[in-house]
Amino acid sequence: MKLIDNHCHLDFPHYEKDREEVMEKCMEKLELVVNSGSSPENNMSSLELSRKYEGFIYPTMGMHPVKIDGMGLEQLEKVKQNIREHQKEIVAVGEIGMDYHHETSKEGRKKQERFFKRLLKLGEETGLPVVVHSRDAEKRVLDILEDYELESVIMHCFNGDMNMVEIAVKRDYYISVSTQVLYSKRVGNIVENTPVENILLETDAPFLYPGDGRNFPYKVHESLIKIADITGREEEKLGKIFNRNTRNAYLKVF
Numbered sequence: 453m454k455l456i457d458n459h460c461h462l463d464f465p466h467y468e469k470d471r472e473e474v475m476e477k478c479m480e481k482l483e484l485v486v487n488s489g490s491s492p493e494n495n496m497s498s499l500e501l502s503r504k505y506e507g508f509i510y511p512t513m514g515m516h517p518v519k520i521d522g523m524g525l526e527q528l529e530k531v532k533q534n535i536r537e538h539q540k541e542i543v544a545v546g547e548i549g550m551d552y553h554h555e556t557s558k559e560g561r562k563k564q565e566r567f568f569k570r571l572l573k574l575g576e577e578t579g580l581p582v583v584v585h586s587r588d589a590e591k592r593v594l595d596i597l598e599d600y601e602l603e604s605v606i607m608h609c610f611n612g613d614m615n616m617v618e619i620a621v622k623r624d625y626y627i628s629v630s631t632q633v634l635y636s637k638r639v640g641n642i643v644e645n646t647p648v649e650n651i652l653l654e655t656d657a658p659f660l661y662p663g664d665g666r667n668f669p670y671k672v673h674e675s676l677i678k679i680a681d682i683t684g685r686e687e688e689k690l691g692k693i694f695n696r697n698t699r700n701a702y703l704k705v706f
């Protein structure tokens with residue numbers, strides 16, 4: 453069956469040498485792919501790729517918390533303005549969020565928070581779903597999210613504890629399970645404790661493949677097998693549920 457990868461970065465240089473080939477394989481094995489923007493440059497390359505593969509690649513535009521170093525608020529306003537200008541072409545604002553794994557200073561974390569809040573405002577303003585990165589900052593991110601009226605919240609690559617999973621599910625957020633499920637006990641545990649209606653599949657390709665090998669969007673099939681195993685459910689049925697969830701999460705734009 454054809455699945456959806458709801459988070460990857462096919463515009464990254466990791467695919468520079470064989471992107472056409474990789475795309476062929478993706479189109480053969482998948483229904484569609486959501487390609488996430490993460491910086492001013494990647495927002496544009498994601499958009500360009502989606503134009504080239506119209507109807508198969510759907511882009512998001514955002515500002516990744518680990519890429520805001522040296523960036524001021526005027527620059528963030530420029531990013532926001534660029535997103536506004538393309539809001540009809542994109543399916544979400546993201547990725548945006550906070551990352552305490554990479555940012556350990558108090559000051560840096562405060563800055564992440566300021567940026568995140570401004571981008572959430574943009575999510576409210578545009579009515580687009582938000583794709584949220586929350587590495588090691590899950591609790592703070594969930595606290596902040598509570599103050600915003602958002603159409604749809606996708607917790608990308610979620611790694612929070614069970615208490616946080618519960619909070620996210622209660623608020624009808626989507627828990628996007630990456631290929632980490634292939635090797636992470638923690639993520640397996642999250643899958644076990646999340647209603648299947650809240651689960652989405654993603655690879656975060658080129659990242660997060662076992663053994664640090666290059667990842668590909670069609671590896672969501674391996675995750676599906678693993679999740680079927682964890683939950684004791686039938687693969688095909690589960691795949692259909694995940695595809696449906698993804699359509700709902702992105703407000704049925706595809």
Ligand SMILES: [Zn+2]
Nearest residue numbers: 459488547656
């Ligand atoms: Zn990503």
